[in-house]
Amino acid sequence: MDLTRRALSALKKIYGKERLKTSLEDRVCYAYDARNMTCTPDAVVFPTSAEDISQTLALAHASGFPVVPRGSGTGTTGGSVAVDGGVILVTTLMNRILEIDTDNFTAEVEPGVITGDFHRAVEAKGLFYPPDPSSAGVSTLGGNVAECAGGPRAVKYGVTRDYVLGVEAVLPTGEIIRTGVRTAKGVVGYDLTRLLVGSEGTLAVVTRILLKLLPLPAATATLKVSFRSMEEAAEAVTRIIASGTLPRCVEYMDEASIVCAQSIADLDLPEGCRSILLIEVDGSSSEVLTSLATVTGIVTEAGAMAVEEARNDDEAKRLWTVRKKVSPALYLFGPDKINEDIVVPRSAIPQMVKKIEALKKEYGLPMVSFGHAGDGNIHFNVMIDKKDPVQRLRADAVIDEIFDHTLALGGTLSGEHGVGITKRDYIGKEIGEKELELMRGIKKLFDPKGILNPSKIF
Ligand SMILES: Cc1cc2nc3c(=O)[nH]c(=O)nc-3n(C[C@H](O)[C@H](O)[C@H](O)COP(=O)(O)OP(=O)(O)OC[C@H]3O[C@@H](n4cnc5c(N)ncnc54)[C@H](O)[C@@H]3O)c2cc1C
Numbered sequence: 001m002d003l004t005r006r007a008l009s010a011l012k013k014i015y016g017k018e019r020l021k022t023s024l025e026d027r028v029c030y031a032y033d034a035r036n037m038t039c040t041p042d043a044v045v046f047p048t049s050a051e052d053i054s055q056t057l058a059l060a061h062a063s064g065f066p067v068v069p070r071g072s073g074t075g076t077t078g079g080s081v082a083v084d085g086g087v088i089l090v091t092t093l094m095n096r097i098l099e100i101d102t103d104n105f106t107a108e109v110e111p112g113v114i115t116g117d118f119h120r121a122v123e124a125k126g127l128f129y130p131p132d133p134s135s136a137g138v139s140t141l142g143g144n145v146a147e148c149a150g151g152p153r154a155v156k157y158g159v160t161r162d163y164v165l166g167v168e169a170v171l172p173t174g175e176i177i178r179t180g181v182r183t184a185k186g187v188v189g190y191d192l193t194r195l196l197v198g199s200e201g202t203l204a205v206v207t208r209i210l211l212k213l214l215p216l217p218a219a220t221a222t223l224k225v226s227f228r229s230m231e232e233a234a235e236a237v238t239r240i241i242a243s244g245t246l247p248r249c250v251e252y253m254d255e256a257s258i259v260c261a262q263s264i265a266d267l268d269l270p271e272g273c274r275s276i277l278l279i280e281v282d283g284s285s286s287e288v289l290t291s292l293a294t295v296t297g298i299v300t301e302a303g304a305m306a307v308e309e310a311r312n313d314d315e316a317k318r319l320w321t322v323r324k325k326v327s328p329a330l331y332l333f334g335p336d337k338i339n340e341d342i343v344v345p346r347s348a349i350p351q352m353v354k355k356i357e358a359l360k361k362e363y364g365l366p367m368v369s370f371g372h373a374g375d376g377n378i379h380f381n382v383m384i385d386k387k388d389p390v391q392r393l394r395a396d397a398v399i400d401e402i403f404d405h406t407l408a409l410g411g412t413l414s415g416e417h418g419v420g421i422t423k424r425d426y427i428g429k430e431i432g433e434k435e436l437e438l439m440r441g442i443k444k445l446f447d448p449k450g451i452l453n454p455s456k457i458f
Contacts, residue, residue, distance in 0.1 A: 002085070003042045007063045011045060011087070014055050019046040019093070030088045033073045033080050034135075035422060036335065041068070041082035046093050050168060050176055050207035056089060057205070058174025060451045067172075068453050069201040071112065071140030075147060076339055077420025079200050083455045089205065091142050097121055098208070105213045106165060106182065111142025111206050115149075128216040130157035130248075133416070134324040142206050148198035150416035152249035152280070152323075155374030157214075159416065161197040168208035169196060172447035180210060195442070200418045201453045203446040217282035220248070221292055222316040225299045226273040226306045230254050230357065233275040234350040236302035237373045240279070241346045245294045249280040250374030251323055257370040260329045261322045270305050277373065278323055280316075326370050327379065334366065334383030338395055342402060344376045344411035352378060355405050363394050377415035403429055419457045427457070 003011075011020050021027065021044040031040040042065075047053045060067045066086030073080050082088055095112035102125055109118060115136040122129050132151040133139055139149065145167065150159040166180020180186070180193040196204055227233040233252055240250060253261060255274040261267055269276065277299070281291035296307050310316035330337050344352045353369075356378075360367050371379035382398050384391040403413055403426055413423060413430050428436065440458055443450075 003065055003087070004063065007059060007065055008043065010059050010063075011043060011056070014052055014059075015045050015047075019048070020044075021046075030070065030073070030090065031081070033075045033078060035076050035078045035081075035339075035420070037078050037081060037421070039081050039083050039085070041088040042085050044088045044090060046090050048093050050170055053089065053170045053205050053207060054174045054176055056087070057170055057172055057452070060087070061173050061449055064449060064451065066451055066454050067205075069142070069146070069205045071143030071146075072114070072135075072138045074135040074139045075143065075420065076341075076417045077414075077422045079147070079418060079420040079453070079456060080143075081421070083421060086451075091140060091205075094142075094207065095140075100125055100127065100213075102127065104182070105215075107211045107213055109141055109209050109211065111140060111145070111209060113141045115139050115141055115144055122213055123216055126216050127213040129163065129211060129213055130154075131160045131163060134327065141209055141211075145197055145206050145209055146199065146201045147416065147418050150372065150375070150377065152251050152372055152374075154372060154377070154416075155250055156246050156248040156282075161194060163212045164193055164197050164209060165212050166193050166210040167196055167206050169204035169206045171204050172449070172452040176207070177204070182210065198418070200420060200456055202443060202456050203452070205452070217248075219285045219288040220280055220282040220316075221288050222310040222319060223277075223279040223281075223292070223295065223299075224267075224306075224308045224310070224319055225277040225279060225304045226270050227275045227277070227302075227304055228272055230275040230353050231350060232303045233277050234353040234373070236277065236299045236304065237349055238347055239298050239302055240295055241374065243294060243298055245281075245291050245298075247279050247281045247291065247295060247374065249278065249372075251278040251371065252276070252373040253278075253323065253326060253370040254368065256366065256368040257326050260333060260368065261326050263332065264325050264329055265318065265322050267319075267322060273305060278319055323370075330368060330381055330383070334381075334385075336384050336386040337368075338382045338384065338399065339417075340380045340399060340402065340413075341371070341415050341417045342378055342380060342406040342411055342413060343415035344378070344406055344409045346374070346376045348409040348411070349373060349376055349378075351409060352405070352411075355402070356380065359398055359401060363398050365391065365394055365398065367398070372415070375415070376411065421456060424457065
C-alpha cells in the first residue's frame with residue numbers, strides 16, 4: 001500500500017526530515033530480515049521516545065496504514081518485514097540503559113539496546129543477564145522480548161520471558177500501557193507482560209523493559225568434545241542431562257556444520273571427527289571442577305574421541321565465536337537455506353537425529369543441523385537453490401516431515417524464532433482451532449484495525 005500524502009506530511013511533523021526516510025535507497029535497507037525475503041516499505045521512521053511511537057500508531061490507526069516494529073532485523077521468520085507495505089519503525093535510536101539497580105538485581109532499558117552491550121554493562125557491575133542469542137552482538141533487547149529469544153545458556157537459565165518483569169508499550173491505537181511489577185513477586189490481574197513477550201510485534205510496540213538480573217557466576221569452563229558420529233554425540237547429551245549435572249550450555253554441530261565452521265577458523269579436530277559438542281559449565285570454582293569431572297566421565301563413556309578444555313578465556317571465546325558464526329557462514333554454501341528451529345524433549349534428541357540422517361538419504365538435499373542440544377532446540381537447515389522448483393518442492397516435503405515428526409515426539413515447531421510469515425501455514429499443526437480463535441480474538445482486541453505488523457503469525 002502507498003502512504004497518502006496527508007499521512008506522510010503528518011509523519012514529517014513527528015520525525016522531521018532527519019528521522020523519516022522515504023528515498024528508495026533508504027527504504028531497501030529496511031526491506032529484509034535474516035530470512036532473505038524482501039518487501040520494500042513506503043517509509044522508515046526512527047522514534048526516540050514512546051510519545052513518537054504513540055503519535056505514529058494513533059495516526060496509523062486513524063489512516064489505516066501498517067506499522068512494522070524493527071530492532072536490528074536479525075529475525076529469521078520475516079517478522080520485521082513490511083509484507084503489506086506501510087512504515088517500518090526502527091527502535092535503534094532508543095538505546096539507553098536507564099538503570100542498573102545492584103540492590104534489587106534489576107535493570108531498565110529502552111528497546112534498541114544491543115543485547116551484547118547490555119551483557120557487558122551488567123557484567124561490569126558483577127551482575128548477569130543470561131539470555132544470549134547467538135546474534136547478541138547485533139540483536140536488540142526489544143527484538144529479544146518480541147521473539148522471546150533463547151540462546152545457548154537457555155539449558156540452565158531459561159529464555160527471555162524468564163527475565164522480563166514488566167514493560168512499557170504502545171498499543172496499536174496509540175495508548176501507552178505499563179505492565180508487570182518491580183518486585184520479585186506479583187500476581188495482581190492477568191499477566192500482560194507474558195502475553196507481550198513473544199508476541200512478535202503484533203500486539204504492541206515495547207518502549208521500555210524492566211529486566212531481572214542474577215549474580216555473575218564466579219567461574220566458567222568450556223569443553224570441546226569430538227565424536228565419530230552425530231548419534232554418539234546425541235546419546236552423550238541425553239546422558240549428561242539425565243545425570244542431574246546441568247551445564248549452562250550444551251551446543252552441537254553435525255558434520256556439515258563442522259565443514260562450515262572450518263571455513264571460518266581451524267577447529268583443530270581429530271581425524272574422523274563427524275560431530276562436536278561445546279559444553280560450558282559455571283558456578284563456584286569447586287562446582288565447576290566437579291561438573292567438569294562428571295561431564296568428562298559421561299562423554300568419554302559415550303564414546304568421545306577427544307575431550308579438550310579451553311585453556312583460557314581467549315580460547316573459550318574463540319570456540320564460541322566459531323559456533324555463533326555457523327549460521328551466517330551457511331549463506332556462503334547456500335544463500336537460499338531454509339532454517340527451522342524445532343524443539344524436541346531432550347530425551348528424544350537421538351530419535352530426531354536418526355530422522356534427520358534418514359531424510360538426508362531419502363531426499364538427497366544437503367541438510368545441516370546444529371544448535372542448542374541441551375534444551376532439545378535443533379537448528380535444522382535445508383540448503384536449496386530457490387530458483388529450482390523441484391528442489392523447493394522437495395524441501396517443503398522435508399520440512400513437513402520434520403514438523404510432523406517433531407510433534408509426534410512431543411516437541412514444538414519453534415523454540416525461539418517464532419512464527420512470523422514463514423511458519424504461518426504450519427501453526428495449525430500444533431495449535432488447536434479453539435486456541436487459535438482465542439489468539440485471533442486477543443489480536444483483534446489489541447489491534448481492532450489490524451495495522452500493527454499485519455499478516456504475521458496468523
Ligand atoms: C546469526 C543469527 C543467530 C541467531 N541466534 C539466535 C539464538 O541463538 N537464539 C534466538 O532466540 N534467536 C536467534 N536469532 C534470531 C534473532 O536474532 C532473534 O529473534 C532476535 O531476538 C531478533 O532481534 P532483532 O533486534 O534483530 O529483532 P528484529 O529482527 O528487528 O525483529 C524481530 C521481531 O520483533 C519485533 N520487534 C522488534 N522490536 C520490537 C519492539 N520494540 N516492540 C515490539 N516488537 C518488536 C519485530 O516486529 C519482529 O516481529 C539469530 C539470528 C541470526 C541471524
